[in-house]
Amino acid sequence: xxxxxxxxxxxxxxxxxxxxxxxxxxxxxx
Amino acid sequence: xxxxxxxxxxxxxxxxxxxxxxxxxxxxxxxxxxxxxxxxxxxxxxxxxxxxxxxxxxxxxxxxxxxxxxxxxxxxxxxxxxxxxxxxxxxxxxxxxxxxxxxxxxxxxxxxxxxxxxxxxxxxxxxxxxxxxxxxxxxxxxxxxxxxxxxxxxxxxxxxxxxxxxxxxxxxxxxxxxxxxxxxxxxxxxxxxxxxxxxxxxxxxxxxxxxxxxxxxxxxxxxxxxxxxxxxxxxxxxxxxxxxxxxxxxxxxxxxxxxxxxxxxxxxxxxxxxxxxxxxxxxxxxxxxxxxxxxxxxxxxxxxxxxxxxxxxxxxxxxxxxx
Numbered sequence: 001x002x003x004x005x006x007x008x009x010x011x012x013x014x015x016x017x018x019x020x021x022x023x024x025x026x027x028x029x030x
Numbered sequence: 031x032x033x034x035x036x037x038x039x040x041x042x043x044x045x046x047x048x049x050x051x052x053x054x055x056x057x058x059x060x061x062x063x064x065x066x067x068x069x070x071x072x073x074x075x076x077x078x079x080x081x082x083x084x085x086x087x088x089x090x091x092x093x094x095x096x097x098x099x100x101x102x103x104x105x106x107x108x109x110x111x112x113x114x115x116x117x118x119x120x121x122x123x124x125x126x127x128x129x130x131x132x133x134x135x136x137x138x139x140x141x142x143x144x145x146x147x148x149x150x151x152x153x154x155x156x157x158x159x160x161x162x163x164x165x166x167x168x169x170x171x172x173x174x175x176x177x178x179x180x181x182x183x184x185x186x187x188x189x190x191x192x193x194x195x196x197x198x199x200x201x202x203x204x205x206x207x208x209x210x211x212x213x214x215x216x217x218x219x220x221x222x223x224x225x226x227x228x229x230x231x232x233x234x235x236x237x238x239x240x241x242x243x244x245x246x247x248x249x250x251x252x253x254x255x256x257x258x259x260x261x262x263x264x265x266x267x268x269x270x271x272x273x274x275x276x277x278x279x280x281x282x283x284x285x286x287x288x289x290x291x292x293x294x295x296x297x298x299x300x301x302x303x304x305x306x307x308x309x310x311x312x313x314x315x316x317x318x319x320x321x322x323x324x325x326x327x328x329x330x331x332x333x334x335x336x337x338x339x340x341x342x343x344x345x346x347x348x349x350x351x352x353x
Contacts, residue, residue: 018085
């Protein structure tokens with residue numbers, strides 16, 4: 001979490017990354 | 031695997047990405063950018079999201095792949111930024127808080143990608159509309175993490191550096207001061223300004239600048255980020271209002287390279303290039319533009335700025351416009 005920016009990084013089945021950004025943290029790491 | 035070749039005559043890099051021939055092209059019954067739930071077949075296997083970024087499955091440059099998987103740690107590459115899970119929105123129709131979040135996402139991606147040793151330039155852009163080659167309509171932009179400074183940014187940076195080295199100030203700041211008092215302003219308020227440039231290549235080209243001299247989007251403070259989000263909405267809504275339809279454009283963010291050098295002359299700004307020269311006519315790049323590199327236009331920037339100024343005022347009272 002940077003400020004009020006919540007960021008969560010996942011790995012797609014083929015190895016690429018996917019990052020979700022939300023205004024408020026909803027769990028699941030930063 | 032994408033390949034970069036350098037042309038010594040033009041002094042420019044050209045990318046070859048033959049796998050992009052196989053990318054999804056204007057699908058009718060399925061959107062790869064809509065959330066499809068865990069295990070779903072879209073690019074975003076989530077129930078929903080606010081803004082999501084992922085590595086482009088069909089990158090124009092890097093990364094290398096081994097056994098079909100991208101090499102880690104990631105170096106150069108291409109990302110897709112999906113602005114919203116709502117398929118039918120556009121940047122112009124985003125709620126203000128989503129546009130504000132998008133600015134933070136771009137700033138984070140600039141910092142993150144720019145920290146990679148191989149990345150010399152983080153190029154953030156959006157292609158909107160089939161007229162500029164969009165293959166997916168879901169609102170999204172792209173980021174290229176480039177191993178070189180691309181030629182348009184390089185030309186601007188060199189011109190601005192010459193002015194600084196000659197003892198002058200920031201060429202961009204001088205432009206802002208001149209445009210703020212002139213007939214090409216589209217709107218000016220808060221910490222941002224939008225104008226049709228003095229020598230616009232495209233009839234309805236608009237540049238959006240923070241008035242403060244900042245090199246990158248990551249350096250904007252909270253107020254400036256909010257003002258930038260508002261300015262991007264106002265610009266795109268002005269286009270939709272003026273033309274009377276959801277207007278295609280290319281949106282490009284020019285900012286400081288991330289190659290480890292000092293770039294005091296960089297002044298971040300967005301540039302918009304809509305391909306329409308009037309509601310029912312497109313401007314094509316043809317012999318003079320493509321063969322000679324000189325743009326010819328049939329309207330003056332002062333005239334198109336007046337159109338957009340009026341549309342921007344109308345768009346404030348009717349923010350979702352006619353399109």
